[in-house]
Amino acid sequence: MDDSGRRDNTARIHPGGLRWLILTRRNRDRHGYPLLGILVLAVLCAVALPLINALVIYPAYTEIMVGTFEDAARRLAVLTIPPSIKHSRLGPAVLDTPRFLADVYRLETDFGLLRVRVLSPDGKILYSTDLAEIDSFESGPIFTDRVSKGRRYARLGAMRNESAPGPASTVDTVETFVPIMRGDEFLGAFELVFDVTGPKRKLERFNLYATVGSFVISFALLGVVLLLIRQEAAKEHSRLQADKLREDVEQITRHDIKTPLLGVLSGITYLENYTTLDPEQKELLEDMRHAANTGMDLISRSLDLYKMETGAYEYAPADVDILSVCRRVADDLSDLARQKGVTMEVTFGDGPLRREDALPLSVEENLFYAVLANLVKNGIEASEFGDTVSMRGAADGEFSVAVHNRAPVPEAVRAHFFDKYATAGKRTGTGLGTYSARLMVEVMGGRIDMDSSEERGTTVTVALPLRP
Template sequence: MPENFDFPDIQERLLKLEEAFADHNSYQFKKILAELRRAAKMRANAAALARAEILDCRKDCERTRKQAVDLQAKLKTVVDRFEGSFTAFEKFRKAIRVVEMMRAHEDLPAILERIKDLFGLRAVSLLLDAGEFAAFDPPGARLAEAKAMRQALSALMPGARLPGPFMCPISAVPDPEFFFGPGFCAERKVLLLGSCFISPLRDKFGPQRLIGILSFFDSNPDRYTSEKGSEFASHFADILGYTIVDITDRKKAERLREDVERMTRHDLKSPLTAVLTLPQLLKRDGNLTERQTDMLSLMQHAGYRMLNMINQSLDLFRMERGVYELTPAKVDLLPILDNIAGELHGVIETSGLTLDVVVRGRPRRPEDAFAVRGEEMLLYTMLSNLIKNALEAAPPGSRVAVTLAEGRSLDVAVANPGAVPAQIRPHFFDKYVTAGKKDGTGLGTYGARLIAETHGAKISMDTSETAGTTVTVSFPKPRVAEKAAAGNASPFASAPPRSATR
């Protein structure tokens, strides 16, 4: 029995018990013994209560421990889900940026491949409405009739009035090859494993109209399940669909504008025929003063100029389409520059400018020649545009130089002291880009680029506030010497030159 008790008077009672035993005092002995028994019983009851409390505490501790373990597991699940959602959000954010960089249907293959790599998918498929997109033949996408797409989505989501995103095992898809392309089910494992996300793409201006279907497939059967949320993927599908619709609408508008421009050019030729014919008839009748004859000549000259401009615009249209058939010949550029200088003589005098021509490092001489292969009328138009732009951009009283140099290529450089505005430098050769001109159309340098590229030449622009602007056209050197003489008859001798301003 331990020496220390919960009841401090037990030791004293034991001493009294010994004294009563020694004194043979039975009454006192029995009394103290009874008290000790009661104390022992009370101590036993207290110990039992303590043991019960300890047992309850242990149970509470175990229950608390289990709750802590469960809470820790739940917290880990929440953290994992949050990290997974954040990672998914970052991936979809990057994917949306990739889609926003799309400028044409031709960008689709690279964008779909980028999405596949970004999300770590086994397959990404894009179906588009054949009735809407067949005319544009978008690469990287398959075409299907809208009715067939609606039927496939209805089979996937029976009873849904307006089917939305669908996440499920691939084995639950009635016709996987419709969504992912022929040969997708060649491996039987595909039918047993993996999961997919399938989302309809709708017109941003008419959500009821189906324009396509975007489908993801992953080998992980737990990646896309009906229990998981699809907000990020659905939002991404919407962004992709809206971008495709915007690009398509822009292409439709461009085609409509081109059709209108083409018809307008064609229709302009009819009244122009009368403008060209009437001066000839009046001259033939005679009885005209010298001044009247000169005025009719000016009228006829302007008519031919307009006809040449219309023909040139039709040529540029063919160049844009890549169907222009170039008929190259050996062309000396110096007579062309003489004609351009004569045409722009008024602009040069009014602004006090100087137009210098430098051939192979020295001022031009009468006997000089600088020949390239091409079509004379197109070369005239290109150089006229570049020189006129340089004269208009040059400060009054300054010098504009046309330098012809021969090295690995035949280079024609047009330089002026003015600088190109910073906002249009990256788009200097783009269509409809202009600055600082009240009546500028933004077609001069664009046409020059098309003509240069049609001739197999390279065109570039360097500009700065200190050095001014230089536009250089580099023609390839002919590999075989031309048999024809450089001094062939020039069409400029019989008809006025064509030109187009930027």
């Protein structure tokens, strides 16, 4: 077949007026979809990466930092308790242990703790960096609902540091509660408050750098994509201008070619009417008239196709015996089939198409003839000597005619079988045969399908609605 391709594939066109033009534009612009995808990805990255830093990465690092100080608090609390009371409930007696007081002092000085408190199982504050808190009770939900049940607790916060030289300042802290347990028994708790201003500021600087870096990378990618899209838009604009110029040139050419052809036909008529001709000259003039009329028909058909493309074609269906058109196509192309050594087979329903078979259908006869003749001619030209080209008609809810030949559609154009200028394997092919068939079938309100493979050969099916 002409205008074809090589892997298994089915190309289908549904009726719909100018819908074909929209689909063609979409197919032509499909190569721009990856750029649009990258553009969307760049925008998402520009928005998502800073959000990920703020909502995921920074909280995760903060949690790691808090967990580190929480674990350090647990070890310090365990080491601070004297062995003599290590497995006893914490009470006032803990203050009578000189080693305990010395260890607490080292905690405050060596580790830069802002606050140290020792609590008994009932929440009484046995020791506190703030002497005014001693003998008061810790009754908050953190202590009663969590720490007293043996679970550690740590949180990031801030407090005023009035002990440092100079004016009081606000520092970042990690406040930790460490329960002291003997099996499941709660013996008391330590509260240690660390100054984490330095680590926290480093973490914030890291988060800032990461956020700025993600912004820079995302917007750089966005800029590159926008530049590529701009270049692609410029190319598309050039393509549209070239298409418009080509259409204008084609239209002008069609009009200009008609003038000399009309002159040729007038000259032939003059010679036939006003000169004496021998039989050989008459035959030559008849051939010239046939060639000129064929050229005029081609130009007229080209103009009709242009109107179909632009939606300006005025479809004028009439009642036609569609089977007689099928017979006429077979008769007109029988000489070409014999020259190629190809057998033609025409069937309708379950048997061969007979002369008395008839099926009325409301179509433009010339359009249907042009479609079917083009498909059968392509099938014959694609066949080898001894092959068979078949036309199989059927009427079951709709009229359909399937043109089959044994040659597979060349792979190079199979996916674009009905596209304009798509052709392969024919030296003189223009890529307009199946394209024009597609347009004409659409105008008639039908559909056209193509199925091709190495095993099955190629079948092009035209389906038209029957009269309601």
